[in-house]
Amino acid sequence: MRTANVKQQCKFLAIVMTATLALFIQNAQALSIDEYIGLAKEKNPLLKSYQYSLEAADARVKAAEIDLAPVLTSSYVKSNDKSRPSQLGTSREAEMYSLGIAKKFFTGTLVKLDASSGEFNNTSAPPGFDQYSTGTLGITIQQSLWKDSFGYGTRTKISRLEKLAEVEKLGSELQSRLALYDVESNYWDYALAQEDYRLKKENLERSQKIEKWTSNRVGNGISDRADLMNAKALMALREAQFIAAEEELKTQEARLRDNLQLAENDPTPKINGDLGTARPYLINLIKMKNVEKIESRIASLEAEARALVADETVDGLRPDLSVFGNYTTTSYDRDHQQAVSDIAKDDYPKNAIGVNFTWILDTSAKSATRDSAKKDALASQFRADKKRSEGKTSWAELVRKYDVLKSSVNTLEKVASYQRERAKAEQDKLSKGRTVTANVVLAETDAAEAEINLLRTKSSLRKLEASSLFFIDTQGAE
Template sequence: MVKSLIALLSTTAASVAIAADPTATTASAKEIILNQKTVAELALSQGYQTKQVNLQYQTYRLAVAQVLSTYDWNVAAATGYQYDKSVSLLNIGNAELDNKLQQYQTTISLQKPFTSGTLLGVELSRLSQQADLDPASPFTAPDNQTADLAGITLEQSLWGNFFGNADRATVNAANYNYDAQSILRANDLENVVLDAIRQYWTTYTAQENFKEAITSRDRYKKLVDAVKRKTSLGYSNPGDLPQAQAEFETREQAVKTASTDYLNNLTTLVTQLNLDPNADIKFMPTTLLPPVPKLPPKNVEDLRAIRSQKLKVSAAKESLDASKSLSYPTLNLVGKAYTSGWGENSRDSYSQLTSGDKPKYYIGLRFAYHFGSDVQNEDVVNKKINKDLEETRLSLQTLQATDAQTQAERRVQETYAVALSAEKQKSFREKAAQELNRSYAQGRTDISILITAMNNFVAAEVAYIQAVGNYHIALNEWASTRDELIPDTSSENR
């Protein structure tokens, strides 16, 4: 595309354009044909903005995982050796006694919190001791002993997070927030597609403006030549030739400006679609003007933005429920059951442990309450304000979504009417320029009138192309307000 356009320039203009794009003369460049459909597909399949959106939404998964990590299994193990020659009950009253204890202790525990407000735990421990007591010690004990302990613990919330009310509400809030964010992914991708389509039409318009600048310059070159002939024959009016020559220089400037504008827009489009910078880009846009489609009303409640905001409202309500539940004092039911064993060796200790002859049980209540800063009540107030804020946003977004659809439809109707009018205007401008050109050749029209008509014709041609692009952009924007540019996908729902 760049090569074919630059070939139309004069030697001076061509050197400027090639300097702006050194790859324009690459003969083996890959050809890429773009239209509105392929631009949308390329933006979604390989554009960096699409990759950025997808990666951004992947980061939202961590928040849910962090909440659920509270209910992970927790296993802990500790083992160690202790050498004890300190003063103890074994040598109290006679510090000169030389008692030595060597102990090996191993403990393994497993805990699992549940969203029912329950904490379940299992614990196993073994203590092996080798004693070297002073013969003068009044205490006697076997040289080797092993004690085993196994137990299960259960803790249940009774007040403050009553049977897991706060836990479940916190998990639900995290899931609602994640789902709300995931729904909006398609909307962000729609914005990526719309940006690419806008850039496509901007670049195409810049290309056509460049072509028209070249064509206009050639027209004025012919006009200058014609005026020179009339001047040599004495038929031209005073000032005709300088006016024509000045306008020709204006066209020369317009060519250089349009060339730079087109190349800059083309570079932006290539980057946006992640295309090969050396590719030969060709545009195949549709210049047809399909009539404004008749679409049934779209229920705003079904729009992704509204569904997302409803989930945010639900998340805020769950967070408020969790805050209220946690504002009460903590009262937990605690139960423990252990069995133990003892022996001069590990086998005897384990046998007694498994027999259950030496049990230990505990049941009770554990109470805790923090006070002084009133942070619990402030947190409840904060969560209620946040809930009211999300509900207000929902009401506002519902109204804005209705307005956006109405305004987008009006924009489509307006751009369609403007495009039809621009098509007629281009035809009239062309006819006027042709008639005035013949009239000037016959000496019946002032050259300034002809120049104005020619300039108006060039502007009308560019305006028509811009109007067609605006209409197609408006159609896509209307589809976007109805969530129909990119349909819902199963990945939005977990």
Template sequence: MRTPIFRRQIFNFIWLALTGMGAILLWLREAPAQQTETKEKFIELSLEDVTRLALENSLDIQIAKFDAYIKRTSLEKAESLFDTFLNARVNFSRNKKMQTSSFLGSDEKEHGFSVGIEKKLPTGTTLTLDAMGTKSRSSSLFVTLNPYNEAEAGITLQQALGRNFFGLADRASIKITKLDIENSEFSSLDDMEKILADVQQAYWDFVLRDTQLVIAGQMFKSAETLYKIYQDKFERGLTEESELLAMEALMTKRYTEVIIAELEKETAKNNLFFLMNSGSFEEKVVPKDQLMTEAQSVNLYEEVKEAVASRRDYKRKQNELKSKGIEIVVNKNALWPEIDLGASLSRNHLDANRSRAWEGLGKNANDEFLVELRFKVPLENRSARADLAKSNLEKEKLLLGLKKIERLVLKEVHDAVNYVNIMQNQVSLYESIVKMHEKKLDKEIERLNYGRSDADTLIRYEEDLLEARRALSSYWHQYRGSLIELERAKNSLLDRYWQEPL
């Protein structure tokens, strides 16, 4: 049987060991602050800071921006329909074939060049300007001017009067491209907003882990206090050894919980740095914001009103409807026959001298004028009719999709508002529950001083308080997250922090 002196030596040893663990823990908590200038660097971060850093540095946000930048290049491609083309040609020919008439020469030479500019206008007009120079030589004795130079200049116009009436289809393709680009920008902004929400959520995850570390430290100190009380009572013979061992186990358990909380905080910090693409994983971070704040309920009507004005998926669907309306107009025009009006005016001058040939263009009206009207009528026109029917059906489908998005906006905002209000209510309830458990534990400790309590009851009450504090911090965390989700449901989170053009 152990003597009281032997027991006292054992528990003195246990006390020294636990005191040593406490000192190590305290050093682990305070050493980084003492070595800030030498090894580790502490930085303070707020929600505003991490949001700004994410907008500046996040790789995911930069990738989302490039999706819009790439789509913008399609506008220049669509407008290339109205590019100006420069045409040029140089030729040489010699004909020594046997001829059927003696009036024709047996040896003819010709060399020349031509240069022209061709451009299609937004009105559907194709304009061509040409200039040609030719020098000809013949062995025929019946050629009046031999050799001779011919200078010729002309202008040609082609105008669509039926299908693609005055460039209707050409301009429509550019309008649709612009709407597609705007929709791509909306999609990129949605992606950026989601990434920003993830960063903010990661920040509140870090704040939660920091809060839970503080709670774990407080519960360790509380368990340490209870252990000291029971050690003193044991040394005076007022309690059993099993009671003291139970308190020792509780204190050791609380110590391990502090270590796990430290690890979880470090993991949350590294995840935050990864999403921001900023900061060094060796740096120590102190959050400026507290998890607890003044929780407030939100008004459903005001939130829905804001969401209707800012939801990007609703705007995208409206743009799709506009594009489809333009497409229907084009498809209706495609039912028309092809009617093309053509007109050309050309003038030439001949002279033995090349310079005088070109100078004579302005002095002599050796003109040729041509006007023509061409028709091409598809008798069945089944392709155009099918395209028009398809476009009308797709428009009806888009109208139903728009109605669905309206319902979706109401549902998502309604759910988000309910979640915020429920979390606000849960926070309020658990704040009172934590106070009850704190008061309950304090009263039980008072009973312990009068010998009217036991270790099992104290441990159970302490566990109740720990769980209540953890639940309160979790509800605060969910409340913070619910506000982020509400902003996302309204598509207003990104606009709150970023007003620059994309």
């Protein structure tokens, strides 16, 4: 007897553990919206491509200063010259090496360091010129004074490239968010389709019970044929609604599988589509002071870039006036190694200072170039102003709709609750013979419509929250 009790207890424990494990697995497989989006980002090629585009645009922001990168130069030349006439012999052989580095700074200052050496062998040349080596080590500094005055043009160009890179980055961000909005909308559409399918199935089952119950009453002579036709019409309507809900569920499931890039034999994951839980995007943005539509921000950055293009164009057409100075040490010896060793000695230096000037004369082409850039900048600014105004209106409209939908959800929850209670009351009255089938059918229909309207409004509210992805907080963006 005791052994049987132990076996029963073990069996009961095993059943409980199995049920608990099954429940755990079921809950573990149900994807939350954040888990679903994370999987989509990981598996969806389109979302992955936008991520790489964002990284590329971010790299281009850093690449805007490429003109300021140090430049290393080197050369090697070996020559044999037998041309006539020549005072250095009948044949002249030379090997020349050079190495240099140049760096431009934000101030428009260009600094160059150069080192060179050469070996010369001249056949039939006078003594002292038949074999010798030379070396030089010099520094050159050049400063722009008018065009690119103290680096103005350089800084303008860098700023323009940075703005354009920001435009590209925000453009990729917008495309990414558009794709994410579609992915999240599909999640809520699938959640809605699941709930709609469940409700339509329950409605169909209740209508079948009503039809069966009414049919029995007609057979017993308690109800007339009109009541039966009402019940059959309700059942047919619910069946059609159930078929439509089933088809919509399959459509949304196919979209969800495509977003997750599931293979044909992969099972569709369950989702924890809680339509009643608010998403954080919109709630967080409402707390911000400088909310702007991404499209508006892109237009503003494009306008700023166009303005910089105009400044850069005007600067590029200015006269080019620059001063430069050079100081070079030299060495000379018959032995090449010695000439290289003496390259930094200042026994035989040479130096130079000078001014360079270049001016594009004023012509109609020059004026047209300048005017074209300025008018492009002005047109871009007008477009940006319009986009900014539209963005502010869109944001205000989004917040207004959000408040309206939240209020609608609260109201529809009450309506659905009242309609459910009314349908139960009518069914209870019908079972007691205190009402007609038509009233039950009407109550059932109203209750079903109230439930669906509530679900659709909740889904719309979640998708409206997701649409706030198209807005950003621009605090500190200027």
